[in-house]
Amino acid sequence: MAKIQKYICGDCKYVGKAKKVKRGSRKTEIFWWVVFSPIAIFYSLYRLTGSRKTCEECGSFDIYKTKSDLLEVMSHQNSINQINN
Numbered sequence: 476m477a478k479i480q481k482y483i484c485g486d487c488k489y490v491g492k493a494k495k496v497k498r499g500s501r502k503t504e505i506f507w508w509v510v511f512s513p514i515a516i517f518y519s520l521y522r523l524t525g526s527r528k529t530c531e532e533c534g535s536f537d538i539y540k541t542k543s544d545l546l547e548v549m550s551h552q553n554s555i556n557q558i559n560n
Contacts, residue, residue: 494529
């Protein structure tokens, strides 16, 4: 069974899966396909090559891969300490 890669958000301290977000806008891409096809090809390639991962909770790009369960525990303890203070 494959283990799902988890991430830690640097902003909200969320631990879990990341969301993949493409660059640019789908509306802009459709506009270029309707108006002028040669530009649309380049814009579509631009969108395909530039996806990034973001936090599922806050949408931040400041996320880090967890390489062990220890990082998850440390992040969880840090969140509890911030709530208690």
